[in-house]
Amino acid sequence: MQITRVITERLSGENMLTDSQFATYHTEGFVVVPDVIPPADLALVRDDVETLFALDHPGRMLETDGTTVRGVHGCHQVSSLFDRLTRLPRLLGAAEQVLESKVYVYQSKVNAKLALRGDVWPWHQDYIFWEREDGMRTPRAMNIALFLDDATDFNGPLLFLPGSHLLGTVRTERRSAGDDWAANLKADLNYQLSPRQLASVAADLGIRAATGTAGSLLLFDPRLIHGSGTNMSPQDRRLLLITYNSVDNAPVPVPNPRPEFLVSTDSTALTAWEAGLGA
Amino acid sequence: MQITRVITERLSGENMLTDSQFATYHTEGFVVVPDVIPPADLALVRDDVETLFALDHPGRMLETDGTTVRGVHGCHQVSSLFDRLTRLPRLLGAAEQVLESKVYVYQSKVNAKLALRGDVWPWHQDYIFWEREDGMRTPRAMNIALFLDDATDFNGPLLFLPGSHLLGTVRTERRSAGDDWAANLKADLNYQLSPRQLASVAADLGIRAATGTAGSLLLFDPRLIHGSGTNMSPQDRRLLLITYNSVDNAPVPVPNPRPEFLVSTDSTALTAWEAGLGA
Numbered sequence: 001m002q003i004t005r006v007i008t009e010r011l012s013g014e015n016m017l018t019d020s021q022f023a024t025y026h027t028e029g030f031v032v033v034p035d036v037i038p039p040a041d042l043a044l045v046r047d048d049v050e051t052l053f054a055l056d057h058p059g060r061m062l063e064t065d066g067t068t069v070r071g072v073h074g075c076h077q078v079s080s081l082f083d084r085l086t087r088l089p090r091l092l093g094a095a096e097q098v099l100e101s102k103v104y105v106y107q108s109k110v111n112a113k114l115a116l117r118g119d120v121w122p123w124h125q126d127y128i129f130w131e132r133e134d135g136m137r138t139p140r141a142m143n144i145a146l147f148l149d150d151a152t153d154f155n156g157p158l159l160f161l162p163g164s165h166l167l168g169t170v171r172t173e174r175r176s177a178g179d180d181w182a183a184n185l186k187a188d189l190n191y192q193l194s195p196r197q198l199a200s201v202a203a204d205l206g207i208r209a210a211t212g213t214a215g216s217l218l219l220f221d222p223r224l225i226h227g228s229g230t231n232m233s234p235q236d237r238r239l240l241l242i243t244y245n246s247v248d249n250a251p252v253p254v255p256n257p258r259p260e261f262l263v264s265t266d267s268t269a270l271t272a273w274e275a276g277l278g279a
Numbered sequence: 280m281q282i283t284r285v286i287t288e289r290l291s292g293e294n295m296l297t298d299s300q301f302a303t304y305h306t307e308g309f310v311v312v313p314d315v316i317p318p319a320d321l322a323l324v325r326d327d328v329e330t331l332f333a334l335d336h337p338g339r340m341l342e343t344d345g346t347t348v349r350g351v352h353g354c355h356q357v358s359s360l361f362d363r364l365t366r367l368p369r370l371l372g373a374a375e376q377v378l379e380s381k382v383y384v385y386q387s388k389v390n391a392k393l394a395l396r397g398d399v400w401p402w403h404q405d406y407i408f409w410e411r412e413d414g415m416r417t418p419r420a421m422n423i424a425l426f427l428d429d430a431t432d433f434n435g436p437l438l439f440l441p442g443s444h445l446l447g448t449v450r451t452e453r454r455s456a457g458d459d460w461a462a463n464l465k466a467d468l469n470y471q472l473s474p475r476q477l478a479s480v481a482a483d484l485g486i487r488a489a490t491g492t493a494g495s496l497l498l499f500d501p502r503l504i505h506g507s508g509t510n511m512s513p514q515d516r517r518l519l520l521i522t523y524n525s526v527d528n529a530p531v532p533v534p535n536p537r538p539e540f541l542v543s544t545d546s547t548a549l550t551a552w553e554a555g556l557g558a
Contacts, residue, residue, distance in 0.1 A: 116474050120509050154486045195395050199513035207433045227510040234478035
């Protein structure tokens with residue numbers, strides 16, 4: 001309780017989540033906060049992302065076609081602008097508000113989902129990967145996605161089973177044996193829900209698409225069941241994703257840790273960046 | 280004019296298209312007519328489709344996974360129930376009304392788009408295949424689709440660029456040489472629109488999903504640009520498709536005709552089946 005109060009004081013005046021957004025996050029497992037990043041700042045981020053996409057870097061993953069960039073991981077480790085973005089008071093404040101503690105960046109990435117080529121992400125929960133592969137002990141973490149493009153019904157928006165985070169971790173079988181972390185970045189994820197599991201949950205909860213304008217934020221719980229379809233539109237649907245973890249929830253050591261660009265081992269609490277993204 | 284009048288008299292009292300539906304078809308290139316086939320008849324059709332899916336037959340096509348049925352072609356040639364369906368006054372009457380002549384079945388099929396497995400159909404126009412591969416001389420033909428399952432935003436519904444039929448045939452390059460009709464039944468179609476063509480048309484016309492309840496009909500123009508994404512839902516999205524062609528528009532002979540299950544050579548005018556589907 002002390003921690004929460006201190007943070008609220010430090011960030012007072014910032015646009016953290018409203019009571020209604022906070023409640024939606026906890027009941028539905030996700031909430032879209034529209035138009036948070038102004039166009040000029042968004043342009044800076046998009047330029048930065050283009051540079052990251054062009055950079056030959058182990059965190060850059062390709063689609064099954066072998067040429068289209070599917071995503072880039074560990075962005076905050078290689079880009080100072082990306083690092084500042086993770087520390088903007090509006091993003092950092094929301095993460096601290098939800099996780100009720102200081103936080104650090106556990107993972108950061110950009111998912112491309114390019115026009116007419118972006119491929120499927122099967123239905124899954126994020127937390128099971130972090131728990132089983134990385135040694136994370138509790139789901140006291142949160143994803144904040146920034147829409148780099150408008151997300152529409154037709155360009156492969158994130159799809160959620162609303163409220164499914166309250167089911168906890170749905171037990172799935174690991175699909176392949178061995179130390180193949182790369183499989184978890186491709187269309188054939190290791191921990192997918194079975195058709196039967198999915199049918200049962202979706203019949204209860206329905207499916208919802210997270211659509212919104214470029215510059216909006218999407219906050220979602222790491223246990224929320226989500227996936228996304230192909231991008232059938234001629235418009236890209238790039239999504240920047242920051243996973244914040246509570247500093248009290250840093251993973252315990254595991255025998256075969258995933259690469260640093262997937263799991264940041266530096267759990268030092270983030271400090272707010274007040275000077276503006278381009279500063 | 281004589282032909283139109285005669286047909287109208289013969290089918291008077293049948294539920295053909297209303298003026299509003301007829302106008303929508305011509306301006307948008309498609310129209311959904313809800314709840315045409317009653318549940319009892321729909322159950323008969325679905326049973327019949329299951330039989331067709333299980334039948335080892337050259338018209339049966341698999342997804343790229345090599346096991347999931349993607350579609351079955353030439354259904355009216357092997358199933359008497361399917362043949363009666365094509366001749367139900369409500370379907371046949373609509374086809375005769377739009378094509379202003381007697382008609383025959385040019386093609387019939389069922390597209391599976393099964394839950395969590397059904398794959399993409401890239402953006403294309405139907406007519407260019409029939410014109411270039413089959414010798415059809417004018418687009419005086421029409422597709423009538425019957426929804427065998429509810430079509431929702433999440434199970435890979437047909438997507439249309441509304442009004443694109445008025446653009447005529449968008450010239451595309453044939454993607455592969457030779458006599459490979461099978462390529463046209465798979466995810467990698469021979470006549471796809473280029474990303475640039477699609478971006479240009481979609482920016483003008485937008486994208487629309489054809490959703491509706493099982494038992495509804497979807498009528499669409501063979502020049503209308505359409506495609507569909509993956510089925511991300513746990514619900515199948517099976518679609519039965521009948522292409523009616525005017526008896527005055529039977530193709531001219533071509534050097535390498537496609538198989539009979541893809542292009543029916545019997546252009547005898549259909550007669551209405553008045554006795555009910557199960558009779």
